[in-house]
Amino acid sequence: MPAEHETEVTTAAPGSPVTNTRPSSSWSLMASELSVLFRRLRTWAMLLALAAIPLLIAAAVKLSSHPVAPGRGPPFLDRITQNGLFVGVTAMIVSVPLFLPLTIGVVAGDxxxxxxxLGTLRYLLVAPAxxxxxxxxxxxxxxxxxxxAxxxxxxxxxxAGVALFPVGPVTLLSGDTIGVGESVVRSLLIAAYIAVSLLGLSAIGLAISTFTDVPVGAMAATIVLSVVSQVADNLPQLEWLHPWLFSHYWLGxxxxxxxxxxxxxxxxNALLQAGYIVAAGALAYGKFTSKDVLS
Incomplete structure (x- = not known):
């Protein structure tokens, strides 16, 4: 049995029936799954690539001989030189359309x-999980x-912002000024918002993953759907469809x-993502529970 997922199975002596087969607890299975995910070089490579985005933005602004004109480039880019706390916000905005969905598609599709x-699925079910x-x-x-992510x-x-730029009170879109501590809290809230935004895409990737034994295909299909959703969200001819697209609130x-x-x-946003989680979860359940697992 593969060692990636630990299970708890009671065996019997040769020639005698098995008297007890007890599934591992959900917590131990979850811990095993997270351990496998975050031990993979691919996972760390994707996280390092994501971390490089704000570093690249900060370095480009720092080394630029001309200040960024207001309204040029991503939102808040022109404010970075005055306050390094905007590096993280700008990087999250840049990452949302492509880089974050790409990494999520890889993980969910797999x-x-x-x-x-890998031939380990049937062992997980025999365990039984x-x-x-x-x-x-x-x-x-x-x-x-x-x-x-x-x-x-x-x-x-x-x-990167703290290391390369001055840090101080932040002026909000409403014109109010808040301190550094509250600014950090707002940045964490934005990160939480974006994480919630990607939950629907994760559920879609999981559902697609139950339909194939080829992980690359599931990854590619998930990423393509994220691109299609964003393109459709920018077409005025499909304005009636916009509120139903899982990417509609990604930058909201x-x-x-x-x-x-x-x-x-x-x-x-949370309500929309919950709808996609339920719909994609039902699709995954219907397919996976009736699927013949041969590998």
Whole structure:
């Protein structure tokens, strides 16, 4: 049995029936899954690539001989030289359309298809982990990566901003000024908002992963769907469809940069992602529970 996922099975003496086969606890399976995910070089390579984005932005602004004109480049780019705390926010905005969905697509698309491709899926079910519980644990693992990826961008941006630029009170979009401590809290709220935004995509990747034994195909399909959703969200001819697209609220965290904070966009985003989680989860459940697992 592969050592990647530890299970708890009671064996019997030769020639006698098995008297007890007890599945591992959900917590031990979850811990094993997270351990496997974060021990992979691919996972760390993706996190390092995400961390490089704010470092690149900070270095480019620092080394530039001309100040960034207001309105040029990504939002808040022109404010970085005055306050390094904007490096993390700018980096998260830059990462949302492509880089974060790309890494999420890789992790989510690999959840079930990766196990099938390696020949370990049937062992997880024989253990037995149970198909429904395995789906839940795989999704929880992908959701954890969503948070880890977003926090990586935010943390690398904060460190680069503090190291290369002055740090001080932040002026919000509403015109109010807040201190450094509250600014850090707002940055963490934005990271949480983006992590929640990616939960629907993770569920879609999990569902696609149950339909194939080729993880690369599931990864590619998930990433393509994220691009298609964003393209459709920018077509005025499809305005009626925009509120139903899982990417519609990805950049809607402006309310978190106002005083007082309005939680309307956060709630709308969470509700939309929850709908996709339920729909994609039902699709994954229907396919996976009736699937013949041969590998």
């Amino acid at each position: 959840t079930i298809a990766g196990e099938a491709n 149970g198909r429904v519980r395995l789906l839940l644990i795989k999704y929880a693992s992908a959701a954890t990566f969503c948070l880890a 977003t926090l990586t961008v935010a943390a690398a941006g904060a460190l 965290f402006a309310d978190l940069l106002r005083q007082p904070i309005s939680w309307t966009s956060f709630g709308d």
